[in-house]
Amino acid sequence: MAAKLPKLTLWRAITAIIFMVGAYAAYLRFFIGWQASTNLTDAQPWGLWVGFGTLCGVGLSAGGFGLAGAVYLLGMERYRPILRASILLSFLGYSTVCTGMLYELGLPWRIWHPLIYWNGHSVLFDVSMCVMAYTSVLALEFSPSLIEKLPWKAARDFYLHWHHKVLIALVLAGVLLSSMHQSFLGGLFLIAKGKVYPLWYSPYLTTMFYLSAIPAGIAMLIVALYLCVRSLNVRIEYSILEELSRVMGIMLGVYGIFRAIDLWRNHALQYLFTRRIETAYFWLEIMLLVIIPVALLSQSKIRNTPRALYWTCATVVMGFMANRLNVSITAIDATTGANYSPKWPELALTLAVVTAAAVAFRLAVIHLDILPKNEPKSARWIMNSAEPAEA
Amino acid sequence: MEKKAILVDIKRCVGCQSCEQACQRVHGFPEQHQAHLSDTALTVVEQHGEKFVRRMCLHCEDPACASACLVGALKKSSFGPVTYDAKKCMGCRYCMIACPQAVPKYEWSKLAPYVKKCDMCAERQAAGEKPACVEACPLDASTVGNREDILKEAWSRVRSDSSYVPRVYGVEEFGGTSVFYISDVAFEELGFVKPALGSQPLPTLSAAALGETPTVVLVGGSMLAALYWITQRRRDVALAESHTAQPKQTEKIDEGRS
Numbered sequence: 001m002a003a004k005l006p007k008l009t010l011w012r013a014i015t016a017i018i019f020m021v022g023a024y025a026a027y028l029r030f031f032i033g034w035q036a037s038t039n040l041t042d043a044q045p046w047g048l049w050v051g052f053g054t055l056c057g058v059g060l061s062a063g064g065f066g067l068a069g070a071v072y073l074l075g076m077e078r079y080r081p082i083l084r085a086s087i088l089l090s091f092l093g094y095s096t097v098c099t100g101m102l103y104e105l106g107l108p109w110r111i112w113h114p115l116i117y118w119n120g121h122s123v124l125f126d127v128s129m130c131v132m133a134y135t136s137v138l139a140l141e142f143s144p145s146l147i148e149k150l151p152w153k154a155a156r157d158f159y160l161h162w163h164h165k166v167l168i169a170l171v172l173a174g175v176l177l178s179s180m181h182q183s184f185l186g187g188l189f190l191i192a193k194g195k196v197y198p199l200w201y202s203p204y205l206t207t208m209f210y211l212s213a214i215p216a217g218i219a220m221l222i223v224a225l226y227l228c229v230r231s232l233n234v235r236i237e238y239s240i241l242e243e244l245s246r247v248m249g250i251m252l253g254v255y256g257i258f259r260a261i262d263l264w265r266n267h268a269l270q271y272l273f274t275r276r277i278e279t280a281y282f283w284l285e286i287m288l289l290v291i292i293p294v295a296l297l298s299q300s301k302i303r304n305t306p307r308a309l310y311w312t313c314a315t316v317v318m319g320f321m322a323n324r325l326n327v328s329i330t331a332i333d334a335t336t337g338a339n340y341s342p343k344w345p346e347l348a349l350t351l352a353v354v355t356a357a358a359v360a361f362r363l364a365v366i367h368l369d370i371l372p373k374n375e376p377k378s379a380r381w382i383m384n385s386a387e388p389a390e391a
Numbered sequence: 392m393e394k395k396a397i398l399v400d401i402k403r404c405v406g407c408q409s410c411e412q413a414c415q416r417v418h419g420f421p422e423q424h425q426a427h428l429s430d431t432a433l434t435v436v437e438q439h440g441e442k443f444v445r446r447m448c449l450h451c452e453d454p455a456c457a458s459a460c461l462v463g464a465l466k467k468s469s470f471g472p473v474t475y476d477a478k479k480c481m482g483c484r485y486c487m488i489a490c491p492q493a494v495p496k497y498e499w500s501k502l503a504p505y506v507k508k509c510d511m512c513a514e515r516q517a518a519g520e521k522p523a524c525v526e527a528c529p530l531d532a533s534t535v536g537n538r539e540d541i542l543k544e545a546w547s548r549v550r551s552d553s554s555y556v557p558r559v560y561g562v563e564e565f566g567g568t569s570v571f572y573i574s575d576v577a578f579e580e581l582g583f584v585k586p587a588l589g590s591q592p593l594p595t596l597s598a599a600a601l602g603e604t605p606t607v608v609l610v611g612g613s614m615l616a617a618l619y620w621i622t623q624r625r626r627d628v629a630l631a632e633s634h635t636a637q638p639k640q641t642e643k644i645d646e647g648r649s
Contacts, residue, residue: 034499042429042496045484073615075622106482106497106504113481117462123597124485125461126604172615176608183600190596191455191489194587206600336493 015355022352025345029103037345044329044338048346051328053100053353055185056321057093058131059209062217064090064138065178072171082240084145084370085228086221091138092357093220098135099353123187130181137174141167145368183210189327197334198268199282200327204258211258212289212320215251218244219293219316224361225371226310232362234371242303245313249297252316256290281322281330289319392470394569395516396538397525398545399445401574401581402555403532406443408436413527417512430496430507434524439581442574445533447524448473448494448509449561450569451592456508458594459489464506471538471569472511480505491565491593492584511569538569545571566592 006012029037040047067086070076102108114128144163150156186209189196202208222241228234263269273279293316302308333340364370408424411434415422420431427446428435434447450473457465457473464479465486486495486506498504512522516535520526525533534541542559549555554575561568564586574581587593 031502033502034504040499042487042499043493045487045497069615073619073622075626104483106484107480108482110481113462113479117464117479119458119461119463121458121594121598121601122461122463122485123601124459124483126601128461168619172612172619175615176611179611180604180607187597187600188485188488190600191459191593192491193593193596194491194584195488203596203599332488 015359018348018352018355021348022355025348025352026103028345029349037343037349039340039343039346041338041340043336044332044340046328046332047340048325048329048342048350049100049104051325052321052350053104054097055324055328057097057100058185059182059213059216059320059324060220060317061090061093061097062178062182062213063221064093064141064217065134065175066214066217067221068141068171069175072168073175079240079244081237081372082221082225084142085225085365087138087141088145088361088364088370089221089224090217091135091142092360094131094135094138095360096353096357097131099356100350103349123184123190127181127184127188130177130184134174134177134181137170137177140170141174145364145370149368179210182213183207185209186327189331192332195332195335196327197271197278197331198266199263199271199278200331201268202262202266204262205327208255208259208262211251211255212323215248215255216289216316216320218248218251219313219320222248222313223310223317226306226313228362228365228371229306232365232371233374234365235374236371238304238306241306241309245297245303245309248313248316249294249303252290252297253294256286256294259286259290276334278326278330278334281326285319285322285326287319288315289323293319392517394469394538395471395511395535396541396569396571397511397522398534398536398541398571398573400532400534400548401442401444401572401576402552403530404436404443404445405530405532406436406438407529409527409529410434410445410524410533411436413523414509417515417523428494428496430498433496433507433509437582439576442576442581444572444581445524447570448511449492449565450509450511451565452567452569453565453592453594455489455491455565455593456486456495458597459485461485465495468513470513470516472513472516473508474510474513475506475508477505482506489593491586541571545573549573563590566590 025037034040038047038049063086067079067083071079071083101111105111114125114132119125140163144160147156147159147163183206186205186207189201189205190203193201222244225236225241229236263272271279272282293312296302296308296312296315302312329340332338411424411432412422414420414434415432418431418433423432425432425435426437434445437444437446450467450471452467454465454467454473457463457467459465460480461483462479462481464476465473466476467473482504484497484506487493487497495506495508497506512520512524515522521535525535534544536544542562545559549557549559556574556577558573558578560572560574560578560583561570565588567590572578572583579585588596
């Protein structure tokens with residue numbers, strides 16, 4: 001009987017600990033209160049949960065709409081093998097955001113209120129409507145992966161037939177919805193003009209958020225796919241990732257140029273070298289998000305080495321997180337003097353929800369047809385170059 | 392009801408804190424002086440050197456908080472006050488991000504926290520009473536009345552007494568407010584916020600971004616649809632060509648490849 005129990009590995013133990021600590025943090029948040037579980041104050045009412053949970057969660061999930069748009073609307077069929085994985089990644093990302101919303105909101109049982117109480121002047125209203133609609137679109141886009149595992153053939157065929165008919169409409173709606181809310185997330189901070197430190201305030205915050213979300217979504221996708229290939233029995237044509245990384249490098253370069261022009265036009269260049277902690281955070285962000293990855297991705301050697309590409313993409317992901325946290329926390333702290341840093345339950349809850357998404361992703365890849373599976377014990381990377389895979 | 396406004400005369404205020412206590416009594420909060428606005432102190436007498444400044448919500452004419460609130464829990468009433476509907480609020484705290492004066496406060500100590508801010512005693516005013524803080528002021532440092540009359544009063548006090556700074560705070564700031572201040576000390580020295588946009592209300596910033604939405608949806612939607620149409624058309628043409636041109640040959644090539 002012992003054979004049926006799952007083996008206890010180091011990673012499983014770590015995961016279990018993360019969930020237990022997360023559960024205790026959730027207990028603190030929902031039964032003891034905000035002051036026991038967060039360092040939020042009136043001066044910094046949005047901390048790690050909004051800054052990381054919502055802004056990064058939504059942004060890093062941008063891969064799904066990018067890939068769906070590329071395959072279905074632009075006919076780039078060569079990306080199809082990783083399409084399902086990217087949609088799954090986005091869907092789980094948005095589910096994470098929705099879960100995170102439950103502890104971000106003071107009155108989480110009213111999470112549905114925007115459906116009946118409308119304020120069209122509110123950027124957050126548009127964000128919430130878009131996110132709700134797009135999460136549903138993602139669920140529908142992803143649904144065939146589950147439905148096709150149903151044992152009833154008639155129901156399965158009926159669903160897949162109709163799904164195929166509405167798919168393009170779904171993809172089109174999805175691309176529009178996510179383009180809108182990715183930029184509106186930046187738009188949230190437009191109204192707080194006096195409160196956002198000049199290095200991050202821009203009338204084009206919407207454009208900036210949009211331009212950075214797509215490459216960050218791609219980076220997250222490559223990171224996830226690399227980990228899949230390393231730890232699961234799946235196969236990915238490496239040339240796809242190489243090509244994606246080239247597109248990502250160009251997008252990051254474009255973003256960097258826009259950002260520079262924008263700083264110049266907002267007369268913010270004078271803040272680039274002032275002796276303040278914000279300056280350091282700014283340069284950290286720019287190094288991780290633009291300068292290092294663009295320099296690395298311009299080298300074909302880096303792009304063609306899976307491990308190097310993985311670390312480059314991880315840098316982009318970290319730089320992206322730095323950017324969103326800077327806009328939502330550093331930039332506000334600088335002017336309100338809130339001096340916020342997260343309390344441990346904030347970190348623990350965030351980590352637990354992200355881990356849950358990672359576990360769900362892993363289980364889905366193992367049990368559903370998300371990525372082409374390997375023949376047992378064959379080479380893990382099918383390379384287009386002669387170089388053997390390092391993975 | 393006509394539009395109401397409150398005038399706070401900093402020169403007249405001696406810092407007795409009667410307004411604080413009256414406000415706390417009306418709201419059922421513990422009566423105690425606090426240094427800054429909080430969820431149990433919706434108006435506070437701050438000391439700046441020799442001067443006392445009563446802080447409270449300014450009740451902007453075009454309030455950032457009301458424009459930010461996604462469920463419309465915060466609203467500018469027709470007669471002046473910016474009110475809060477606790478039944479709608481979902482606790483997102485975006486109003487706190489949006490308010491340039493950091494007026495809305497949150498009940499961090501509660502498990503079901505609400506936003507707390509001065510509502511200019513809207514209910515009392517609707518019943519014909521004065522706001523509690525104004526009523527409690529023994530020295531007429533706070534006055535309430537129709538907005539036009541209050542503005543006239545403010546200007547006449549400033550003009551008739553040369554010790555006043557020749558300015559009424561709240562006429563232009565944040566696009567105009569329903570609380571005015573006059574003072575005999577420069578406002579900058581008393582910790583008054585300098586509006587980021589001068590006399591333009593903050594909500595215009597997000598309105599500019601939101602205004603583009605319909606265009607983006609229409610233009611973006613049709614462009615995407617066109618792209619899809621082109622993609623499909625090219626695929627169909629390629630398929631038709633491969634079928635009509637040399638069907639047998641292509642089949643052979645395919646066989647050869649596999």
